[in-house]
Amino acid sequence: MKFFLNTGRTIKQGSFVERKNSPAYLEEASTLRMNPVDMMDLMVEDGDHVSVRSGVGEVVMRVRPNPGLARGRTFVCLGPYANHIVSPETHGTGMPDFKATMVIIEPTGNPVSSVAALMGSCGGVPYED
Amino acid sequence: MKIEDVVCPFCGCLCDDLVVQVEGNRVVNVENGCTLANEKFMGDHRLETPIRRSGKKWERISYDEAIAETAGILLDADRPLLYGWSGTYGEAQTIGVHLAEVLGAVIDNTSTVCHGPSIMAIQEVGHPGCTLGQIKNRADVVIYWAANPIEAHPRHMSRYTTFADGFFVKNAFRERKVIVVDVRETDSSQIADEFVKVNPGGDYAILSALRAIVRGKRDIIPPNVEGVSREQLFRVAEICMAAKFGAIFFGVGLTMASGKYKNIRNAIELTEELNRHTKFTISPMRGHWNVYGSNEVFTWITGYPYAVDFARGIAFYNPGETTSVDILRRGECDACLVVASDPGAHFPRACAEHLARIPTIQIDPHVNATTHLSQIQIPVAVTGIDAEGTAYRMDGVPLRTRKLFQGSHPDDLEVLEKIYAIVREAKG
Numbered sequence: 389m390k391f392f393l394n395t396g397r398t399i400k401q402g403s404f405v406e407r408k409n410s411p412a413y414l415e416e417a418s419t420l421r422m423n424p425v426d427m428m429d430l431m432v433e434d435g436d437h438v439s440v441r442s443g444v445g446e447v448v449m450r451v452r453p454n455p456g457l458a459r460g461r462t463f464v465c466l467g468p469y470a471n472h473i474v475s476p477e478t479h480g481t482g483m484p485d486f487k488a489t490m491v492i493i494e495p496t497g498n499p500v501s502s503v504a505a506l507m508g509s510c511g512g513v514p515y516e517d
Numbered sequence: 518m519k520i521e522d523v524v525c526p527f528c529g530c531l532c533d534d535l536v537v538q539v540e541g542n543r544v545v546n547v548e549n550g551c552t553l554a555n556e557k558f559m560g561d562h563r564l565e566t567p568i569r570r571s572g573k574k575w576e577r578i579s580y581d582e583a584i585a586e587t588a589g590i591l592l593d594a595d596r597p598l599l600y601g602w603s604g605t606y607g608e609a610q611t612i613g614v615h616l617a618e619v620l621g622a623v624i625d626n627t628s629t630v631c632h633g634p635s636i637m638a639i640q641e642v643g644h645p646g647c648t649l650g651q652i653k654n655r656a657d658v659v660i661y662w663a664a665n666p667i668e669a670h671p672r673h674m675s676r677y678t679t680f681a682d683g684f685f686v687k688n689a690f691r692e693r694k695v696i697v698v699d700v701r702e703t704d705s706s707q708i709a710d711e712f713v714k715v716n717p718g719g720d721y722a723i724l725s726a727l728r729a730i731v732r733g734k735r736d737i738i739p740p741n742v743e744g745v746s747r748e749q750l751f752r753v754a755e756i757c758m759a760a761k762f763g764a765i766f767f768g769v770g771l772t773m774a775s776g777k778y779k780n781i782r783n784a785i786e787l788t789e790e791l792n793r794h795t796k797f798t799i800s801p802m803r804g805h806w807n808v809y810g811s812n813e814v815f816t817w818i819t820g821y822p823y824a825v826d827f828a829r830g831i832a833f834y835n836p837g838e839t840t841s842v843d844i845l846r847r848g849e850c851d852a853c854l855v856v857a858s859d860p861g862a863h864f865p866r867a868c869a870e871h872l873a874r875i876p877t878i879q880i881d882p883h884v885n886a887t888t889h890l891s892q893i894q895i896p897v898a899v900t901g902i903d904a905e906g907t908a909y910r911m912d913g914v915p916l917r918t919r920k921l922f923q924g925s926h927p928d929d930l931e932v933l934e935k936i937y938a939i940v941r942e943a944k945g
């Protein structure tokens with residue numbers, strides 16, 4: 389199914405922003421909020437993994453219901469998971485479309501990567517502290 | 518030891534009323550801070566020593582080695598990028614700009630991915646702003662547009678708006694009207710007197726409609742504008758025009774949405790329109806602590822607030838060309854020094870991939886996403902906790918932060934000055 393992906397700050401993201409290797413940060417940054425009716429349509433439940441694919445990439449996140457979101461809209465806090473699928477195009481402004489990515493979301497059995505592994509997939513070398 | 522009037526080093530509010538209790542070289546208690554402040558002060562998970570990537574492994578190295586190697590990488594590069602700067606203080610930012618100049622580098626700060634577009638709009642049409650104190654004491658209408666202060670700036674409402682009584686607004690909660698405009702419901706929208714829920718990407722149209730209404734052109738407004746009813750738009754315009762003093766705060770929901778800086782320009786022009794009827798101001802909700810200071814420091818030295826390119830030997834600024842995301846996405850820079858920020862987490866993946874390809878050096882107290890992409894990381898003292906310096910609040914008021922204890926890490930300024938000295942000597 390096709391969705392609109394928005395990003396932004398959350399208290400939890402801010403609280404763990406200096407501990408990006410921590411399980412709490414991983415959980416917050418990789419949680420995709422979605423309208424519960426859309427979740428029924430997708431046949432996924434709270435905590436299930438979904439593949440989120442845009443024109444520039446794909447990332448696995450876990451889904452959580454959020455009735456405050458309209459149908460067809462999803463929200464992830466800003467961070468490495470959301471940015472894995474955000475296009476670097478800035479339309480000559482320097483600013484990517486962080487809040488306006490069209491994505492295709494499907495259930496998946498694949499695991500959610502750690503931040504270190506995600507950066508490893510970008511060519512980095514994971515540092516475990 | 519209890520230390521009073523401590524400045525919080527987390528968000529752009531720079532709350533300066535914290536009471537921090539220190540034992541030895543640890544913070545053991547924080548009063549008055551929000552959750553984010555508590556986590557920041559009490560956090561105890563710093564990188565101990567400089568680290569270097571060698572092949573697929575990481576090794577510890579000394580500060581002298583890390584500093585010498587960093588200077589060598591920057592000197593070898595043809596087009597280095599010096600990025601970040603929001604989490605550090607003005608004195609360190611100043612050395613950063615001088616370092617960029619001797620290297621012929623590009624220096625950019627995090628406003629490139631937050632309020633850069635706001636600055637571009639301000640360069641076009643000006644900034645009718647004011648200090649937060651004015652708003653606290655005078656504003657009877659406050660608009661949060663595409664911002665969620667409860668999660669991003671948790672004490673903004675209690676220190677300056679909704680819950681803060683002021684000189685002319687004795688009972689803020691009753692006397693101040695709060696309007697929230699956003700594409701989704703948030704904790705902030707829940708406490709608004711009026712919540713305007715707009716379609717994603719619809720802000721420009723809503724701003725234009727409000728401008729038309731304030732101009733007296735109600736008859737041209739269609740029944741529904743980007744998901745908002747005409748009646749609600751009339752109501753919002755009336756609240757604004759009836760205000761004695763109105764204040765608009767806008768977040769990155771406006772700068773990142775389609776339209777980018779044109780959204781902000783439209784918002785500033787709405788503010789101008791409202792000033793024909795009453796007093797109205799507009800201010801960006803600057804997010805990352807001293808990001809405003811990085812704009813100030815860059816501007817007073819180079820004339821430009823961010824994305825400054827010294828490749829020509831003079832300062833050159835052209836967002837879209839000299840901005841970090843564009844330089845990285847084009848694979849243009851051949852070395853990157855990251856100071857006090859985390860582009861690995863906050864830039865699109867294509868940029869992270871380029872950071873991993875080139876020698877990237879990070880100066881930061883903590884392990885973050887950029888660590889994994891770096892060649893070298895140099896840990897430093899945390900500004901506002903064990904390093905002191907000047908930072909700017911979101912409304913442009915400079916505040917001096919305190920050093921609460923003597924830690925074991927050098928601070929940003931010390932490390933940058935050493936790198937600068939080596940580069941300066943090599944450049945002659």
Ligand code: SF4
Nearest residue numbers: 525528531532551672
């Ligand atoms: S609102 Fe911002 S500056 Fe104030 S205590 Fe919270 S994080 Fe710190």
